[in-house]
Amino acid sequence: MRRNERPDGDDVTTLHPAGELHGSRALRDVFQVAAGRLADAGVPDPQVDAELLLGHLRGLSRGEVQVGVIRGDELSADEAAAFDDLVARRAAREPLQHITGVAYFRHLELAVGPGVFVPRPETESVAQFAIDALRAAPVPEPIGVDLGTGSGAIALAMATEVPHARIHAAENSPYAFVWTKENARRIGADNLRLVFADLAVAFPELDGTVDVVISNPPYVPDDAIPRDPEVRLHDPHAALYGGPDGLDVVRELSHVGMRLLRPGGLLVIEHGELQGRAIRDLLTAAGWRAAATHPDLTLRDRTTTAIRP
Known part of the structure; x- marks a missing residue:
């Protein structure tokens, strides 16, 4: 609250023009x-976002913010003004992660911002399939490939959670690749190799040797309009739209996966909740074995896997 003095010296409390x-x-x-x-x-989660914004402002965890509220802590006028600005941005549906500059993925803290797709919690379960396959691979240094890595979330999860694996990641957006390199620098996984390349032609030197290929490709149909303003207005269109039926890049992944994977290697693809059957049919027709679709923690179909014959 801004406080002004009346001519008679009494303080009055005024409201910000937006009402807060x-x-x-x-x-x-x-x-x-x-x-x-x-x-x-x-x-969607106003109390959580308010806690995270306040924590970002003051350098506190959510738990510390909650304790401060219960304890009756105070903000300075400057802090309150800065917090109001952050809340205004979030109320305009700017992604929380763009405001704080951070996205959390599994155990990782990733730098994100305009130009890169913000990793979602549901992708954590997609990454788990690749991590499990790398851990079970019958070789001392299994090879994993992440195609269209974006922020590097999946690739860095594989590299840090399976440190004996060799991970390769490709990204073809110059805007996203800035964030990929920054996250690799911050996290420092020595077993991760990044390349700026289109997934269709990436890593020819690895043909026939890879244990796991994983991708979270663009899969939104071209004529679909994402419901959430954060997605519709802020995520890069190249990371969202995948052709008339949303599966153009999935078809490319089928070809590339056949090229890269060894016999028995695993392909892992994230997709929309209504696309599992179409992707299974596509992969089976292309010669893949044991195509299967798996739900995420919300019980929505999220991942389809298949085995290289």
Whole structure:
């Protein structure tokens, strides 16, 4: 809340033009107004996002923010103004991860921002199939390939969770590749190799030797409109749209997977919840064995796997 003095010397509390209490020093008051504003804007988890934004501002964890609210901590007027600005951005449906600059994926803290697809929690279960296959591979240094790596989330998860594996990742967007390189630098996985290349022609030197090929390709049909403003307005279109039926890149992955994988190697593809059957049929017709679709933690079909004959 901004405070002004009347001519008679009494303090009065004013409202920010957007309606929120601006400059209030009571952490509880500021937080309650922020969560309400985010809820009014349709943000799916307004209280969580308010906690994360406040934690970002003050360098605190969510738990520490919650303790501060209960304890009755206060914000300075400058902090309250800065928090109001962050809340306004989130209320406009700018992705939380763009505001904080961080996306969490499995055990990783990734740098993200405009130009790169923000990794989603559901992709963590997709990565698990590749990680399990690498751990079970009958060789001392299994090889994993992530095609269209974006932020590097899947590739870095494989590299850090299976340190005896050799991981190769390709990305063909110059905007996304900046983030890929930055995350590899920050996390420092020595067993990860990055290349700037189209997935259709990536890694010819690995043909027939790879144990796992994984990809989270663009799979939204060209005429579909993503429901969430964060996706529709901020994710790169090249990371979303996959042709008339959304499966153009999946067809390419089928060809590339056949080229890269050894016999018995595993292909892992993320996709939309209604695309599992079409992808299984596509892969089976192309000669893949044991095509199967798996649900994520919300019980929506999310991953299809197949084995190289």
